[in-house]
Amino acid sequence: xxxxxxxxxxxxxxxxxxxxxxxxxxxxxxxxxxxxxxxxxxxxxxxxxxxxxxxxxxxxxxxxxxxxxxxxxxxxxxxxxxxxxxxxxxxxxxxxxxxxxxxxxxxxxxxxxxxxxxxxxxxxxxxxxxxxxxxxxxxxxxxxxxxxxxxxxxxxxxxxxxxxxxxxxxxxxxxxxxxxxxxxxxxxxxxxxxxxxxxxxxxxxxxxxxxxxxxxxxxxxxxxxxxxxxxxxxxxxxxxxxxxxxxxxxxxxxxxxxxxxxxxxxxxxxxxxxxxxxxxxxxxxxxxx
Amino acid sequence: xxxxxxxxxxxxxxxxxxxxxxxxxxxxxxxxxxxxxxxxxxxxxxxxxxxxxxxxxxxxxxxxxxxxxxxxxxxxxxxxxxxxxxxxxxxxxxxxxxxxxxxxxxxxxxxxxxxxxxxxxxxxxxxxxxxxxxxxxxxxxxxxxxxxxxxxxxxxxxxxxxxxxxxxxxxxxxxxxxxxxxxxxxxxxxxxxxxxxxxxxxxxxxxxxxxxxxxxxxxxxxxxxxxxxxxxxxxxxxxxxxxxxxxxxxxxxxxxxxxxxxxxxxxxxxxxxxxxxxxxxxxxxxxxxxxxxx
Numbered sequence: 088x089x090x091x092x093x094x095x096x097x098x099x100x101x102x103x104x105x106x107x108x109x110x111x112x113x114x115x116x117x118x119x120x121x122x123x124x125x126x127x128x129x130x131x132x133x134x135x136x137x138x139x140x141x142x143x144x145x146x147x148x149x150x151x152x153x154x155x156x157x158x159x160x161x162x163x164x165x166x167x168x169x170x171x172x173x174x175x176x177x178x179x180x181x182x183x184x185x186x187x188x189x190x191x192x193x194x195x196x197x198x199x200x201x202x203x204x205x206x207x208x209x210x211x212x213x214x215x216x217x218x219x220x221x222x223x224x225x226x227x228x229x230x231x232x233x234x235x236x237x238x239x240x241x242x243x244x245x246x247x248x249x250x251x252x253x254x255x256x257x258x259x260x261x262x263x264x265x266x267x268x269x270x271x272x273x274x275x276x277x278x279x280x281x282x283x284x285x286x287x288x289x290x291x292x293x294x295x296x297x298x299x300x301x302x303x304x305x306x307x308x309x310x311x312x313x314x315x316x317x318x319x320x321x322x323x324x325x326x327x328x329x330x331x332x333x334x335x336x337x338x339x340x341x342x343x344x345x346x347x348x349x350x351x352x353x354x355x356x357x358x359x360x361x362x363x364x365x366x367x368x369x370x371x372x373x374x375x376x
Numbered sequence: 377x378x379x380x381x382x383x384x385x386x387x388x389x390x391x392x393x394x395x396x397x398x399x400x401x402x403x404x405x406x407x408x409x410x411x412x413x414x415x416x417x418x419x420x421x422x423x424x425x426x427x428x429x430x431x432x433x434x435x436x437x438x439x440x441x442x443x444x445x446x447x448x449x450x451x452x453x454x455x456x457x458x459x460x461x462x463x464x465x466x467x468x469x470x471x472x473x474x475x476x477x478x479x480x481x482x483x484x485x486x487x488x489x490x491x492x493x494x495x496x497x498x499x500x501x502x503x504x505x506x507x508x509x510x511x512x513x514x515x516x517x518x519x520x521x522x523x524x525x526x527x528x529x530x531x532x533x534x535x536x537x538x539x540x541x542x543x544x545x546x547x548x549x550x551x552x553x554x555x556x557x558x559x560x561x562x563x564x565x566x567x568x569x570x571x572x573x574x575x576x577x578x579x580x581x582x583x584x585x586x587x588x589x590x591x592x593x594x595x596x597x598x599x600x601x602x603x604x605x606x607x608x609x610x611x612x613x614x615x616x617x618x619x620x621x622x623x624x625x626x627x628x629x630x631x632x633x634x635x636x637x638x639x640x641x642x643x644x645x646x647x648x649x650x651x652x653x654x655x656x657x658x659x660x661x662x663x664x665x666x667x668x669x670x
Contacts, residue, residue, distance in 0.1 A: 105415060116473060120480070165655040172413045172613060175476075176605050183602060184647035191640040290599065291487060294415075294480045300422040301477050330492035335483035344474050344481075 105315035107268035116241030121182030123288025129273025155270025189285040201284030209278035304350020391521035393627020394528030399604025400619035402579030408552035418601035419486035424584025439504035447581035448589040454577015490595035553637025
């Protein structure tokens, strides 16, 4: 039973990471190959705050979010004004930089030995509630004016700009929000695992988060959720296939993109309106989106 | 740092910088034509490193033969990746995003495949030469490093000639400035993009072989592509010449920094330097600003 609870906790946490990337990549069309860096920053800030400085848990969580957002500002401010590729490539470097920074400050962070003895504070209820809040937040964000503007930026940045959208301001807001969610999730991860190390999230883990969204379909939060839950729970339940699952995931992605670019779930969303439409034979309002 | 150590590090750094330059050009040439960040380049580099290891251990102990064969196989893998992964996306006229996602997927599949197969093993290339170093007025010049530098220079020169003087090279340059117009002039875009990936693959083959020779071969060797990407950014995206200069510069600065402040701080300084560079001069060394076109 404990094992399955653990699987559920890990899956929920990773689902939160998938959603933070969904905001950035699915909604706004920005790709961060260093998103794992924010998770790592959140985890280490929380871990260090509690073990080295004896701060209470709630304060450590807030601190993790703040530090993660500062990191996002440092990376986002210069790169988001430029072509999207710069953002992508610099976040890739940022991920490596955070790792190098942790190894360099080994006296404080434990370096390659990792950081142990973080209090076990994030149990299933806290993780489940946090993930649920993030799910509702992202699902609703997609329907707001802000979310629609982000989708416009994703589909045609130049056209959005011509319609008077402040592209830079939108991009940086989404990026900071996404970084905040990722570092909050990272802090929960630290409080859940009690042990963290610099290699927790390399660029490959960040790439996987993006890839999962594309399997589900960039227009579907539900798709991102289901694919994320399926992928991460599968990995935890079948540890023997751990390495091969990424090869399978990768081949699946290429097949999906070549033959069904809109993703497995297209733009289908699970919503009360959709459920009602099943009973009343009336088209759901969000289906044509 | 004494002057002899300084020059020693400089020579080693410039040699490694030559490899970074080849990597930056391989990355940049695809970026120029199709305008996306081709992460699958790192995958082809990794495949080449393993192929080079296999060939030099099991087939031939001749350096030149092994290098040539690895380069050819790199080119073939590049073409294969283009055919299987990028061509369908391009034919369907899908947005650039899908090219990019496919390219990171290829990099991921390659790395995870090697991890699954030989994750626990580290492979070292054989020593190709008996006398591995020259001594010139107190400096020790490794023969491998010197060869790496010379070969990188020759390859880049040959590529420049190809791009400037041949019909296919001109077609690639035309496609780089605008991929929609050349087909109207009777240029076959399929051939041009295929050729671009073959060239990138050949360069990846050389890179993979050299990186395998310099370091040990692990599943993560493809991540070394980060250096090539950094060089491409510093040089100015879209400029191959800028990438070459930046690659050599990066190699030299990196080697000197490692000697001066240690290998743990060096990456931090380099990445911070890039963020600062993008703040003050985003167009890089080459000075060609890159913006999104309609």
